[in-house]
Amino acid sequence: MNRILITPRSLTRNPDPALQALVLNGYRLVFSRAGETPDEATLLDLLPGCVGWLAGVEPVSPLVLESAHDLRVISRNGSGSDNLPLEVAERLGIQVLRAAGANARGVAELAIGLMLASLRHVPEQSAALKAGNWQRRPGLEIEGRTLGLIGCGAVGRLVARFALALDARVRVFDPYPDAGFMPEGDFAWAPLEQVLEEADLLSLHCPMPLNGLALLDRPVIGRMRQGCHVVNTARAALVDEEAMLQALESGHVRVYATDVFAVEPPAPSRLLAHSRVIATPHIGGLTAESIRRATVGAVENLQAALRNQPARR
Incomplete structure (x- = not known):
């Protein structure tokens, strides 16, 4: 019950050292396929048992969130959340956080x-x-x-x-x-x-x-x-x-x-x-500096939320 899913393409391809802070705090990191945008089937397979999710721009269906019974926090490594069904997340008590301005x-x-x-x-x-x-x-x-x-x-x-x-x-x-x-x-x-x-x-x-x-x-x-x-x-x-x-x-x-x-x-x-x-192939935030800022922000948001967000009933 201490798993965190990592799906941003930049982080599955080349994990940032900032992710180590999660490991040091006792979390086990689960990565989607390196460099690929995970589809619904992949998310349905990987999310169960995860309490946190460091998410990218992958489209997320309501079914994905409804199937993730242990998920407490989604932390985006960017400022947008158009890819997430926010009303479903709110109904299920899943907190959604953003690394605003990082990229x-x-x-x-x-x-x-x-x-x-x-x-x-x-x-x-x-x-x-x-x-x-x-x-x-x-x-x-x-x-x-x-x-x-x-x-x-x-x-x-x-x-x-x-x-x-x-x-x-x-x-x-x-x-x-x-x-x-x-x-x-x-x-x-x-x-x-x-x-x-x-x-x-x-x-x-x-x-x-x-x-x-x-x-x-x-x-x-x-x-x-x-x-x-x-x-x-x-x-x-x-x-x-x-x-x-x-x-x-x-x-x-x-x-x-x-x-x-x-x-x-x-x-x-x-x-x-x-x-x-x-x-260009969605490279706006794909700089070493932006990835670093976004990852650090997303990790900090995730850890703070998991400390304060109670388990779902």
């Missing part, structure tokens, strides 16, 4: 990197050169261009600061704007419509809408500036893939850069194969 810098740096790569056609020109073609395409500089941010939490704030340091204009929509956050430079909070209409670059840093529908659907994409570059390091479902594909083919969206997918790894698709899509 914010890694995700923010990747978002900026994707913006710059899209402006300078880095993926296409690299591929052409490797194929033996000397293809020099003029690009764009970020200075003076408007970056629109949807969501301004830990990641969005860092992206805003980085972009301002590069002399971009930054316009931000957040349903709960923080008037105390006003970094130096050409920065302003703005309504969503204004952000969509003005953004040369649009970057998503928000949770899913409460209705569960895509934020960037066909009508919303239609209101965006012609030739906008869109970056998504937040959640795949924020973007209607068919609408985005149509916008790319019409030229309304110039580049779509994404680090997130509904199913990981993603199946081949027309969107993924599009010449003006830049895709």
Whole structure:
């Protein structure tokens, strides 16, 4: 009854030394298959008998939690919890904790990197050169261009600061704007419509809408500036893939850069194969520093909760 399940891909592939704190406190660590996202069958097999779970981004069904009769705490090694059935966890008395902000810098740096790569056609020109073609395409500089941010939490704030340091204009929509956050430079909070209409670059840093529908659907994409570059390091479902594909083919969206997918790894698709899509395999928080911060935070949360959370009846 002292087992803890470890499922984040980064930790099953290369266990962080921070996990040793759990071992030293008498817990036995159980790992899912190294480097793979565990499916429902795997979780149903591994979770019974576990009192704690250091969880990643794997989708979790209500059945998984209902079958884990000893589970008391789920500790995420990140800030999101969209993959968890939170109402079921609350009903069962399973505490859900997050390592908020731990991977914010890694995700923010990747978002900026994707913006710059899209402006300078880095993926296409690299591929052409490797194929033996000397293809020099003029690009764009970020200075003076408007970056629109949807969501301004830990990641969005860092992206805003980085972009301002590069002399971009930054316009931000957040349903709960923080008037105390006003970094130096050409920065302003703005309504969503204004952000969509003005953004040369649009970057998503928000949770899913409460209705569960895509934020960037066909009508919303239609209101965006012609030739906008869109970056998504937040959640795949924020973007209607068919609408985005149509916008790319019409030229309304110039580049779509994404680090997130509904199913990981993603199946081949027309969107993924599009010449003006830049895709990375969910590496936003996959830096040595982010993994370390997230693991330390998740372990500390897990230990504190297990000390204070009574066994389930």
